[in-house]
Each structure stands twice: as C-alpha cells, then as structure tokens.
Amino acid sequence: MQNMLTIISNALCRITGRNVGAQTVSEGSRVVVSRSFADFTPQATFDIKKCDVHRLEEGPPVKATLTRDQGLQYYRIMQTVRRMELKADQLYKQKIIRGFCHLYDGQEACAAGIEAAINPSDHLITAYRAHGYTYTRGVAIKEILAELTGRKGGVAKGKGGSMHMYAPHFYGGNGIVGAQVPLGAGIALACQYQGNNQVCVTLYGDGAANQGQLFEAFNMAALWKLPCIFICENNKYGMGTSVERASASTDYYKRGDFIPGLRVDGMDVLCVREATQFAADHCRSGKGPIVMELQTYRYHGHSMSDPGVSYRTREEIQEVRSKSDPISLLKDRMLSNNMAAVEEFKEIDIAIRKEVEEAAQYATSDPEPPLEELCNHIFKNDPPLEVRGTHPWATLKSVS
Amino acid sequence: MGDSSGSVLTAALLCFFAMDEELERDERVFLLGEEVAQYDGAYKVSRGLWKKYGDKRIIDTPITEMGFTGIAVGAAMAGLRPICEFMTFNFSMQAIDQVINSAAKTYYMSAGLQSVPIVFRGPNGASAGVAAQHSQCFAAWYGHCPGLKVVSPWNAEDAKGLLKSAIRDDNPVVFLENELMYGVPFEMSEESQSKDFTIPIGKAKVERQGTHVTMVTHSRYVSHCLDAAAVLAKEGIECEVINLRTIRPLDVDCIETSVMKTNHLVTVEGGWPQFGVGAEICARVMEGPAFNYLDAPATRVTGVDIPMPYAKILEDNSLPQIKDIIFSVKKTLNV
Numbered sequence: 001m002q003n004m005l006t007i008i009s010n011a012l013c014r015i016t017g018r019n020v021g022a023q024t025v026s027e028g029s030r031v032v033v034s035r036s037f038a039d040f041t042p043q044a045t046f047d048i049k050k051c052d053v054h055r056l057e058e059g060p061p062v063k064a065t066l067t068r069d070q071g072l073q074y075y076r077i078m079q080t081v082r083r084m085e086l087k088a089d090q091l092y093k094q095k096i097i098r099g100f101c102h103l104y105d106g107q108e109a110c111a112a113g114i115e116a117a118i119n120p121s122d123h124l125i126t127a128y129r130a131h132g133y134t135y136t137r138g139v140a141i142k143e144i145l146a147e148l149t150g151r152k153g154g155v156a157k158g159k160g161g162s163m164h165m166y167a168p169h170f171y172g173g174n175g176i177v178g179a180q181v182p183l184g185a186g187i188a189l190a191c192q193y194q195g196n197n198q199v200c201v202t203l204y205g206d207g208a209a210n211q212g213q214l215f216e217a218f219n220m221a222a223l224w225k226l227p228c229i230f231i232c233e234n235n236k237y238g239m240g241t242s243v244e245r246a247s248a249s250t251d252y253y254k255r256g257d258f259i260p261g262l263r264v265d266g267m268d269v270l271c272v273r274e275a276t277q278f279a280a281d282h283c284r285s286g287k288g289p290i291v292m293e294l295q296t297y298r299y300h301g302h303s304m305s306d307p308g309v310s311y312r313t314r315e316e317i318q319e320v321r322s323k324s325d326p327i328s329l330l331k332d333r334m335l336s337n338n339m340a341a342v343e344e345f346k347e348i349d350i351a352i353r354k355e356v357e358e359a360a361q362y363a364t365s366d367p368e369p370p371l372e373e374l375c376n377h378i379f380k381n382d383p384p385l386e387v388r389g390t391h392p393w394a395t396l397k398s399v400s
Numbered sequence: 401m402g403d404s405s406g407s408v409l410t411a412a413l414l415c416f417f418a419m420d421e422e423l424e425r426d427e428r429v430f431l432l433g434e435e436v437a438q439y440d441g442a443y444k445v446s447r448g449l450w451k452k453y454g455d456k457r458i459i460d461t462p463i464t465e466m467g468f469t470g471i472a473v474g475a476a477m478a479g480l481r482p483i484c485e486f487m488t489f490n491f492s493m494q495a496i497d498q499v500i501n502s503a504a505k506t507y508y509m510s511a512g513l514q515s516v517p518i519v520f521r522g523p524n525g526a527s528a529g530v531a532a533q534h535s536q537c538f539a540a541w542y543g544h545c546p547g548l549k550v551v552s553p554w555n556a557e558d559a560k561g562l563l564k565s566a567i568r569d570d571n572p573v574v575f576l577e578n579e580l581m582y583g584v585p586f587e588m589s590e591e592s593q594s595k596d597f598t599i600p601i602g603k604a605k606v607e608r609q610g611t612h613v614t615m616v617t618h619s620r621y622v623s624h625c626l627d628a629a630a631v632l633a634k635e636g637i638e639c640e641v642i643n644l645r646t647i648r649p650l651d652v653d654c655i656e657t658s659v660m661k662t663n664h665l666v667t668v669e670g671g672w673p674q675f676g677v678g679a680e681i682c683a684r685v686m687e688g689p690a691f692n693y694l695d696a697p698a699t700r701v702t703g704v705d706i707p708m709p710y711a712k713i714l715e716d717n718s719l720p721q722i723k724d725i726i727f728s729v730k731k732t733l734n735v
Contacts, residue, residue, distance in 0.1 A: 013627060032404050051589065073720070123478065125474075155513075156509060156510050156511040156513065157444040157511035158511075159508060159509060159510075159511045160509040160511065162508060164509040166510040166513040166514045167513070171474070171477055171514065172510070172514075174502070176497055177499070177501055179497055179498060179501060180472070182466065182467045182468075182469070182470020182471050182473075182474065182497075182498065183470050183471075183473055183474035183502055184473060184474060185470070185471050185474060186466075186474020186475040186476075186477070186478070187475065187477060187478040188474075189471055189474070189475050189476045189480075190474070190475045190478035190479055190480045191418060191478070193430070193456065193475070193480060194479065194480075197585055200478075210464065213470060215467075216462070216464035216467025216468070216470075217467050217470065217471065219462055219464065219467070220461065220462065220464070220467055220468065220471060224459075228698050256437060298566035305462075374513075375605075376511075377507050377508045377510075377511050377512045378507070378508055378546055378547055379507065379547075379549070379570075379571045379572045380512070380515040380517075380570040380571055382570075382571070383570075384729055385649065387546075389645060392687035392688075399514070
C-alpha cells in the first residue's frame, strides 16, 4: 500500500512539477535558477502541426500553450527517459542486463505527451518497448533498472524483466505482439462498467497494427463504445520490416475503419499532448473509442541484438536526430521564447545524469532475488502450495 | 427458472445457479461469450440470466475469441471478475495465448502486483457426432501450465460448488464442463442447496470406497467408472473410485492414500493418451510413497489416439467404454 502511494505520488509530482504528499524527491529535480524568475516568459503559445483526421469534423487545436513549469517538467521527463535508456544500453553491452531489451530513445515525446494529457487514475497498457511508460506511470528509475538487471529491488522483484513491469493503473509491459490491445479494451470495459469516467490508453506499434486481434478489439470497442484510446506508435519499422513492406495500408490512423482517427506528429510533445487531450475528451464524453497514430522514430535498433542499420541507413537515423529530436525541439522552443536559460537545462541534465547513475549503481549492486522466492506468486490469496522442482526430491514451496 | 431447492437437478442447471448466485452476490462478476445473453446460452446454461441482469452483466460477443478473451482478461486486471464462456473449449485454442500468456503467467511475472481473477468456462471433450474439430479434451493442455487452476466437475453438485469456488477465486480458473453431462439429473444434498455451498478447488473426492483397485478419473468418466464398479462388484472386485474434481492442482495425496490401500491403479479419461492426465498421475505415483505399494504397473484407460471420427460406431469405439474399464481392471488385477 505504501509502495503504491509512493508510486502515485511520484507520478503526480512529475506531471505537476510540485511536491505532492509525502515522498522522496531527489535533489536533482529541484532546479536552481540563476537568473531572476521575472526575466523569463512564464507562458507561450506555439503553432503545432495540424493532425490528419479520419471520420472527424475537426481535430485537436493547432495551437498549444506551454507554461515555463510545464516545459521544464516535460523536458525533465523526456531527458530522464533518454538517459535511462542509454544507461540500459550501456549495462546491456556490459552484459549486466540480459535477454530482451527494447529501447525507447527517440520516442520520448509520446510517453511524456500522453501522460501530460491523462490523469494518474486513467489507465495505460503498452507492448514491450515499455521502459518509458513504466517511468511516466510512476515507477522509480532505480526500480526499472534493477528489474532489467534482475535484482530483488526491481519493480517485479526481478521476476519479470524488461517486458513485464507493472504499477497501479499501468498494465505493463507485454511480450506478445498485439495481445495488449484486447487487454486494453477490456480495461476500458471495466472503466465503463464501473462508471468512473476513466479512460484506457492502449498502445501498439506499426508491426502489431496488422494483428487480427486488434480488429477484433476495435470491433467490440466501437460496438460497446468503450472509453479506449488506441494509439499506434508508428516508428516506421516492425523489427526490421519497414511499414511499406508490412502493411497494405500505412494509414494506421484510418485502420480502425469505423473508429475516428488522428495522425499526430509524435516527435512534438505538445502535439502529442493536445491530441491525447482531444482523444480523452472524446472517450470521456461517451462517444466510444478513438485511434491515434503517433509518427515517431526509434534511434536504437528493434532491440539490443539489432544494430538497426541493415534495414535502414545511418543517414536516416542521423537526419531524424538532427532535425526532429523531441528533446531538442522542446528545448529550442523554450530558449527561443525566453522561457528558460541554457544553464537551467544544463543543470537539469547534470542532475538527471546523477540520478540515473545512482539508479544504475543500485541496479548493479542490489542482490539477486533469493532462491526462496523462486516459486512464490503463482497464485493470489491461496494457502502455501508445494511445487515440483527439477527432480522428485526437490519439493519447493510457493506462497502467495 | 426455479431455484436450487429442488432435489433432483441437472449439471447445466447447477452451473446456471452457481452463476446466478455469484452474480447476485458480487457486482463485479459478469458473464461474456457467444450467445450467452439473448440466445439463452448455446447449451442453455445461461438461460434467464440476461433477463434478470441485463446487458451490462451478461454480454453477447461477436465470434472473435481472441479479442473477447483478451477483453475479459483486461477487465479482470482492472478490477472486475469476468466469467468468459467458450462455446466449446475447442474454440479456446484461438484465444489460448490470452489464457496462458496474459492470464496465467501475469501474477508471477509481476511478482504479485497484478492478479487476474477470471473464470474461463465451457464444454470440453467429446460430445455426440460433432467430429474431430469439436471433440478435443483440453484437460492436459491447460493442466500443463503453472499459474492456472483447472477444474473438471462431474455431477451437478460438483458443477455448482466448484463453479462458485472458481468465481470466488482470485486466480485464473479453467472450468471444463461436459456437454453430455449437462442434461443428466442428479440428486442434490441438502447442503448443496445453500447459496454459500462451495467445493474447494484442489481436493478430489472418493465417490465409492473399495479395496481392490483405485480408479482415478474425472468428468463424465466418473459415471463410467461407477457403472463399471457396480458390474465388478458382482464378481467380488471392489473398486475405489476417485473423482479428481480438479486437474490442477492435482490431489496427489488422495490418490496415494488410496493406492497404498488397494495396491492397484487404473486411470480413466476421455482425452488422448500421450502426455495426458493419466500419464501425469502414473508419473506422480511412481515418484511418491505409493509406488512401493503397487502390486502391478498402473494402467491408463484413455481415448483412442486419433482425431474423433463421425460415424457412430467409430465414435463409440474412440472413447473408453464401460467394458474397456472392466477389462483393464481385470488385467491390472491379473484375474
């Protein structure tokens, strides 16, 4: 219970930029301002790219307002995810992380923008490229990294790994491509059933977009008007297969057919935020589901075992980095509108690096889960159970 | 519609009563599946529930197993207690990823953060004349997987008590009914008529005491074994018949206690022999104290190792008949 409160509290803190309730805020997230506050523009309105719409009279607004606090907050979140993923890359290459590791760097605006537009009491489920969302949904960096390194301090006590991290109102982390989409529709059904005005954000990739079960979920979500925001993170490649080679139609925002859709610039955190706000309003007003396609890009290959250059060019990757990086985009906007100082960003960067480094320290020094844990958590609320070991004389114990 | 206070009732009716009582007891419980609402259930098990509880709690789905099973699992993750009906378990194969990877494994993968209180129920195994694609028994497949409970009721009391336990269980439960048993009438005990009558999952029941041989079976074949036992009794062979009730977790203690008394073991099931329920029982008995009490190797009576044929004579000979059970018992006893 305490742990859950801390997680929710941390998430609230990240989004609002304020201390909420009793929780530990690391030193680094307090920004030391070297110029007087009155020097900066407190708020500015930006033109954002218009969304393509499908079966909608109008789309999200083409202007977005950003306050200085919000800007710094989004920057902090995206930079944290970026540094955390790069740290994971480093740990993987040192063989301290093993198995699957699908990194999110490049796509940060999606996770940050979505979280900025929904409430902590809303729900979110995604596929395996999940570390960013695990963070935005409230799990501490050290618990994410310790889960990747398979230690007992990991969010799933080391039993889940990269693809199976959970938090209140965050349902992972799912390894089977597309399976999370009907799950998300089911979570939305629970929201509707309970009448709590919450929505479920259900994410999938361009690769999963062709899965039959998605269309089954779309059908039922539309029939029953489930408050489900289906979001396709189109990063142009399903593993090594480009969208043109996988999909007869790459208009993923239209693939919901009878479900309205939006195509959104996923590299711009403000676009993502405005579109998600629009989508959430749509769902909450009882109109049923909506599909959003976020056009985004991943810098890393599909996973750590993929260098990511056999099916795309280094030039392409470099071009996205230099012209569309989500963190740079936000920073440049704020700087050119005098909303913050270069030094501030530098200080935030330093603080985040420190935080991530400390988390990595924790993740590499925390012990592995004890063997007594091996068989626990098979069943919930059950009396202890005997579990067969590798041979008949090994009888192990499982507690709930 | 009636209530469960009558004394002779069918298994189908008892599944209905179980669901009705649990729907009434807990608002989070709901039923979804094909034809469960306005059609009154493909086998009429849910007849009357939609009229009583309405669209919100009794939901007709399109014919999209993978989709609606995933939806049911998601709803369970988010705080509801769904009953997901498969028209037959043959169709659950289309959704098996959601049952195993999304439901069964999640509590473990999340180290206890995310539970999935869901029941998957429907008819399992052979019916009559429905041929190969509609006759498979899934007890062994689901029984293989950690994280699932797998229940196989025999009679009306089993159906009611075990289904209520399954619905109240906080874990994913696969509830294997049997179409041929739906219409069979059984006398109900006083106790079983209560709204709080539950049978614990994981405990087998000795349906008939005996001293010469232990017959371990589940579902429809409990009837076959009891009938075989009646015939054998006339020849002085007293069979102990164990109704497993639960496939996973298996009540090995009950089996071992019995085998240590009778010294002989015969398993009976409708499913295929390879890697089946009987195979597991034999392996477990070999690994435990009961092995030293066996006077003969254990025998498995199973369905024939073929896809189910259609013609009646072929179908009849694809499944254990009472004569097969009698023959096997005598061979095991070497009489």
